Amino acid sequence: MSARIPDVVDNVATEISASNVIIRWSAPYNGGNTISSYTIRILQGDGVTYSTSLVSCNGANAAVIASASCTVPISNLLVSPFNLPWGSSIFATVTATNTVGTSAISQAGNGAIILTNPDPPQNVINVPQTTTAF
Numbered sequence: 001m002s003a004r005i006p007d008v009v010d011n012v013a014t015e016i017s018a019s020n021v022i023i024r025w026s027a028p029y030n031g032g033n034t035i036s037s038y039t040i041r042i043l044q045g046d047g048v049t050y051s052t053s054l055v056s057c058n059g060a061n062a063a064v065i066a067s068a069s070c071t072v073p074i075s076n077l078l079v080s081p082f083n084l085p086w087g088s089s090i091f092a093t094v095t096a097t098n099t100v101g102t103s104a105i106s107q108a109g110n111g112a113i114i115l116t117n118p119d120p121p122q123n124v125i126n127v128p129q130t131t132t133a134f
Contacts, residue, residue, distance in 0.1 A: 005103055023069060027096070036060070040059050040064075044082050045082060045084045051082060056076060
């Protein structure tokens with residue numbers, strides 16, 4: 001049997017871990033040939049366009065291939081090209097590539113929502129006329 005392109009990547013999901021988004025997926029059947037890279041795309045704030053983040057989520061990196069996951073700082077998703085506003089769900093797609101070719105694009109996985117916790121109040125002053133003790 002001759003080698004073919006990899007099967008479609010499955011179980012793509014995103015999750016928040018501290019100040020990062022972790023993108024995970026299940027490695028597909030490789031088509032009889034070693035997977036040489038993944039292409040991980042993240043949905044931009046326009047809700048239509050997907051882009052890659054090669055600096056932090058390079059699917060050709062051996063560690064990314066081996067773990068079937070990568071980590072992107074949330075700060076990277078708040079700026080161009082992603083421009084995701086606070087409260088956005090983070091959607092990602094993944095393709096797998098071997099020497100024969102590239103798989104079809106996975107279904108978009110999500111789960112992570114960019115949330116922020118407010119800073120604690122500063123310079124709090126008690127005004128006795130407006131507060132009472134019970």
